[in-house]
Amino acid sequence: MWIGNKILLESARDAMEKTITSENRDFWEGLYQKQTTPWDLGKAAPPLVTFLKSPYSVPPGRILIVGCGRGHEALLFAQNGFEVTGVDFAPSAVQATSKRLADGGFLGTNAYMLERNFFDIHEYDGYYDYILEHCTFCAIDPSMRRTYSWTVRDLLRPGGKLIGLWWLLPEKKGGPPFSVHKTEIFEFFREDFSIDIAYQPQDSVPERKGQELLTVLTKLG
Numbered sequence: 001m002w003i004g005n006k007i008l009l010e011s012a013r014d015a016m017e018k019t020i021t022s023e024n025r026d027f028w029e030g031l032y033q034k035q036t037t038p039w040d041l042g043k044a045a046p047p048l049v050t051f052l053k054s055p056y057s058v059p060p061g062r063i064l065i066v067g068c069g070r071g072h073e074a075l076l077f078a079q080n081g082f083e084v085t086g087v088d089f090a091p092s093a094v095q096a097t098s099k100r101l102a103d104g105g106f107l108g109t110n111a112y113m114l115e116r117n118f119f120d121i122h123e124y125d126g127y128y129d130y131i132l133e134h135c136t137f138c139a140i141d142p143s144m145r146r147t148y149s150w151t152v153r154d155l156l157r158p159g160g161k162l163i164g165l166w167w168l169l170p171e172k173k174g175g176p177p178f179s180v181h182k183t184e185i186f187e188f189f190r191e192d193f194s195i196d197i198a199y200q201p202q203d204s205v206p207e208r209k210g211q212e213l214l215t216v217l218t219k220l221g
Contacts, residue, residue, distance in 0.1 A: 023117070025089045032092035039135045039177070040069055044076040047165055047201035047214050048134070052080050056197050056216065058161060061129030066118050066152075067136035071097025077132070078106040085128075087114040087121065119147060125154045133164040137185070138177040149188040153219060162193065162217040165201075167208065182213050193217035 031037055051057060060081035065074045068086030074097050078084045084106070086097045094115045101107040114121060118136070131152050140148060152162050169179045186195070196216040204212045 025117075028090040029092055032090050032096075037069070039139070041072065041205060044072040045134060045165055046203040046205065047212060048073060048076060048132075048163075050201065050203055051163070051214060052076070058130065058163070058216070062127065063130040063132055063163075064124075064128045064155060065132045065134075067134075067139065068097050068113075069093050069135075071100040073132060073134055074111065075100050075104055075106070078104060078111045082110070082130070084111040085114060086111070087116055087118050089115060089117045091115060119144075119151055122151075122154060126157050128155050129157060129160050131156060131160070131162050133162060133166065135165075135167055135177075137164075138167045138169055138175070138180045140176075140178075142178050145184075145188055149192070152189075153192045156219045158219060158221050160219045161196070162189070162215075162219070164213070164215045164217070166213045166215065168211050168213055185213070185215070189217055192221075193219055 061083065063077050063082045063084055065071075065077065065084060065086045068074050068088045070093060071086060074084050074086040078101060084101070086094070086101075088094050088097070094113050098107055098113050101111040101113070104111075107113070133152075137145065137148060156162065164185070166180060166182070166185055167177065168182055169177055171179045182198075194217065196218055198213060198215040200210065201212055201214050204210070
């Protein structure tokens with residue numbers, strides 16, 4: 001709950017006394033160490049659970065979970081037959097996800113972890129059938145969003161899909177999280193992707209009701 005924990009998040013940010021960018025691993029690791037992670041729902045996001053049970057779902061394949069955090073979505077997709085790779089550069093996030101996947105019997109069989117910066121894993125270009133976006137786009141500095149779209153494009157195979165549960169946030173000063181508008185999302189991805197589906201989920205958690213957009217975008221070419 002970003003809103004409910006605004007004071008805690010601002011306090012943690014001030015304590016770090018550093019510029020907040022997607023490159024600042026110490027900032028994010030500091031939040032995990034302090035247990036100040038208001039974006040973490042403590043479970044997989046309900047719209048993603050519903051999506052995997054819906055007619056819009058996709059067949060299992062190789063999926064990269066971007067900014068996997070504590071691994072709720074990584075576990076969800078592993079349980080649904082996907083070969084999962086979680087990537088996060090905060091060591092505490094990687095440890096938490098690894099434990100969750102290991103406890104489920106998936107780590108090292110059909111689930112793997114990368115303690116890396118998402119922007120720096122281009123040795124995997126063209127490898128993934130799917131990439132999952134959930135609460136990463138709003139967390140990175142807006143100046144990095146074009147690079148984010150290019151990185152997603154490069155990592156996906158031709159015809160691969162970006163599954164996104166986007167957190168739409170109104171105009172605000174600073175971040176994270178930074179403001180996100182749905183027209184901006186389509187603008188960044190329209191050159192390299194087609195839109196399969198885009199809808200507002202009805203089962204968002206209460207504090208995000210009406211503020212989420214679920215999309216499936218297919219890489220062109």
